C-alpha cells in the first residue's frame with residue numbers, strides 16, 4: 022500500500038478518494054472504537070475474540086484473492102522480508118542431505134538472501150552479478166542441482182526493476198519466492214510453490230507484518246539452531262500466535278485486502294498495473310534515449326520502473342531538476358534507490374492510473390523542455 026513514503030500523490034483534489042486514503046480513513050474511523058466494542062485494535066489482546074476475527078478475516082480474504090489451495094498454511098510473521106532471508110534456509114535447507122540450495126540472483130534482494138543463506142549451507146548462485154542486474158537469465162542457462170533442497174528467486178527486484186514474467190520450472194525441487202514488492206499485483210499459481218513470502222509494506226499494507234505461505238509437508242524440517250519464532254512448524258501450529266503477532270499491521274493488511282476485493286481482485290490489479298507501467302515504459306521507449314531503462318524489455322517490472330534522465334548513465338544535473346520538478350507537483354519518492362541512483366517510479370497497487378498518467382505527462386513535458394535539438 023506504500024502508505025507513507027512510496028505513494029505518488031498529487032496536490033490537487035480528486036473526484037474519488039485515493040486507495041490509501043480509503044484504507045486510512047477507515048482505520049481512522051475505527052481507531053478509538055473498533056466495531057462498537059469501545060476499544061482500539063491497538064489496545065486489544067492478541068488472544069481476544071475480536072482480534073481472532075481480524076486475523077481469520079485477513080487469512081480468509083488472502084486465501085480467496087490468491088486462490089491458495091488446501092494443504093498450504095498462511096502465516097503472519099514479524100521480522101520483515103529480511104527475516105525470511107534467514108528463516109527460509111533455517112527451515113528448508115535441511116530438507117535433503119548435503120544442505121544445499123540454488124539461488125537465482127537477479128538483483129539486490131536475491132543477492133542479500135543468498136548471502137544470508139550461505140551461513141546455513143551450500144549455496145549455488147545462478148547468475149552472480151557480472152556488471153549489473155538487467156535481466157532474468159534464460160532458464161536454459163541455469164545450472165540447477167537436483168539435490169538442492171530448494172530453488173530460490175525474487176519475483177520482483179524492487180531496486181533494479183527486474184521482474185519474472187514466468188514461474189520457474191524446478192521439476193521436483195521445492196520452489197521458494199520472495200514476492201515482497203509484487204505480492205497481489207498479478208495472479209500467481211500458488212500450487213507451483215513450496216513457499217512464498219512477502220513483507221506487507223510495499224503492496225499490501227504497512228510495515229510490521231510479513232506473509233508466509235508454505236506447503237504443509239515442508240513443515241518440521243527446521244535446523245536445530247533455528248530460533249523458535251522463525252520456526253514455521255511452531256508458527257503454523259499456533260496460527261501465527263506463538264508469540265504476539267503484529268496486530269495492528271495485520272488489521273491494516275485486512276483493510277487493504279478488502280479494498281483489493283472491492284476493486285475486483287488480483288486480475289483487475291494486474292490490468293491496472295500493466296496499464297500504469299506501460300504508460301511510463303512507452304515514454305521511455307519513445308524518448309530517443311533521453312530517458313533510458315537498463316532492464317531488458319521482457320523482464321521489466323510492472324511495479325518498479327527505474328530510469329535515467331539525459332544520458333544512459335544519467336545526467337546528474339537533469340536528474341536533480343527532474344526530481345525537484347516532480348516534487349513541486351506533489352510526486353514523492355521518485356528518487357532511485359541510493360545504491361543505483363537515477364529515478365524510480367514505484368507503481369504499487371495503491372498508485373492509481375491517474376497518478377501514473379500525471380507522471381507520464383510530466384515526463385513528456387520535461388522531455389520537450391530539455392531534449393537536445395539533435396536528439397540525445
Ligand SMILES: *Cc1c(COP(=O)(O)O)cnc(C)c1O
Pocket residue numbers: 100101102103104130175177178179199200201202220223
Ligand atoms: C523491501 C524488500 C525486502 C526487505 O524487506 P524488509 O521488510 O525491509 O526486511 C525484501 N525483498 C524485497 C523484494 C523487497 O522489496
